[in-house]
Amino acid sequence: MTRRAVVICPGRGTYNRAELGYLARHHAGAPFLPVFDDRRAAEGQETLTALDGAARFSAKTYARGDVASPLIYASSLLDARTLAGDVEVVAVTGNSMGWYTALAVAGAVTPEGGFEVVNTMGRLMHEHMIGGQLVYPVVDADWRDDPARRAALLAQVAEIDARAGCRLGLSIALGGMLVLAGNEAGLSAFEAAVPTVEGRFPMRLPGHAAFHTDMQASVAEAGRAALPRDLFGAPERPVIDGRGRIWWPHGTDRAALHDYTLGAQVITPYDFTRAITVAAREFAPDLFIVTGPGTTLGGAVAQSLILAGWQGMTCKADFEEAQNARGLLAAMGRDDQRRDVICRKGDRT
Structure with a gap:
């Protein structure tokens, strides 16, 4: 039986001490990792494989935008590519930096193009470090x-x-x-x-x-100068942005998507609650899947569904009842919930 799912990609702050080695544990040998590593090496940056495989975690290092953003992107994107065959992704969204990953999961940018966006914007955020x-x-x-x-x-x-x-x-x-x-x-x-x-x-x-204030105007401008419009295209699946707007496969203008991603998305507030509300009401999924790394975004998804009154929920107990009865939310950063939504190794192509 097919399970209709909305995929939600996390933002900054989700690759922490417990996540060190996430790529090695879940995605060793994934085809895109060498591509991402080569791109980092060409820019004189430490590779994701080396960062993920470090002997110890340093908060000072892993909180940097040029380190955290690409690690989270790779973990999240590769998680989304391992979903079980009975999971039908009906829409994609993300939180903050997760918007860039959502674009790649939805097919509006290629995996390599999405990495270019994330790595560039992470570097610019770190170099400017405003506020x-x-x-x-x-x-x-x-x-x-x-x-x-x-x-x-x-x-x-x-x-x-x-x-x-x-x-x-x-x-x-x-x-x-x-x-x-x-x-x-x-x-x-x-x-x-x-x-x-x-x-x-x-x-x-x-x-x-x-992030998401006009204090980042210089970062947005630098991002537009560095990242061309031809990186972007129409998504293969609906993708919901930080205003709750749906970008549809057959109704997306490349220039408008580029302008939003490197304009309003950077300098105006990001309404994740609204994105989840739209995802629930417009697509009525059987479950919401939060890709890794980390587990912290699950609470915000649950709270957003309560705020939306989804399926009559009004409080934490209502959500927990729904979760226990039918597994409404699966966080791939949790091994117990991850097992329920990924392909078995023998089933992967």
């Missing part, structure tokens, strides 16, 4: 939304951004989390103004710049 990010929850422990609290927090963000010397704005609407981006003054002001939640929020994201 930073933090995360802060807006739902309660049961994942129930509080619209008044959300509005109050966003008003506080706007008030801080209006102060002299401060920059702060919404970067990503990530289910039950707000990802905020700004300069040091703006981020520090927010940290001082809000109560600590769960003993760890607000949480800074190391190695992250002020």
Whole structure:
């Protein structure tokens, strides 16, 4: 029986200590890895194979945009290419940097073209390193939304951004989390103004710049200069962007996709919650598959489905009931869930 699935590609912050060796464990001998390694070597960069195979993990190294982005891209793309034959991918989306991977999974760029986009943008983000990010929850422990609290927090963000010397704005609407981006003054002001939640929020994201804000205008401009429009084409599967727009196989303009990917996608807020809402309502999949590496995006997907009221869910317990009954979400970074959605080795071609 065919299972209709939406594939979701993760963004930065998902290749951490536990993920070291992910490519070797799951994708040793994959045909695209030598291609990606050769491209890195030609640019004077350490290869993915060497980075993934390192003896120890260094947060300082692996948080860099020019290291994290291509490792995540390769892991995620290759995961998507190992899905079982009974999985029909009806749409693809991603979070933040995962948009680039989603383009490759959907066929709007080739695997090599997607790697060029990711490696270039990761390098530019690292070289410019403008601003930073933090995360802060807006739902309660049961994942129930509080619209008044959300509005109050966003008003506080706007008030801080209006102060002299401060920059702060919404970067990503990530289910039950707000990802905020700004300069040091703006981020520090927010940290001082809000109560600590769960003993760890607000949480800074190391190695992250002020993604999805106009502070990245110079990065977007450099990306457009470096990455030609002919890298992009119409997708083979529908792909949902960070505004919730669907790019269809027979209705996509190459220039418009290039302009969005290296324009609005870089400098305006990314609405991951909206992307998941559209995926659920427009494609009504049997399951949502989050490719690796990492496992952290699954919570944001679940929270987004609750916020959308998908299948009557209103809280964490509702999602857990649906998950236990029919496996609504499969995170490929988890071995138990991965086994349910990948091809058996003897079945792979």
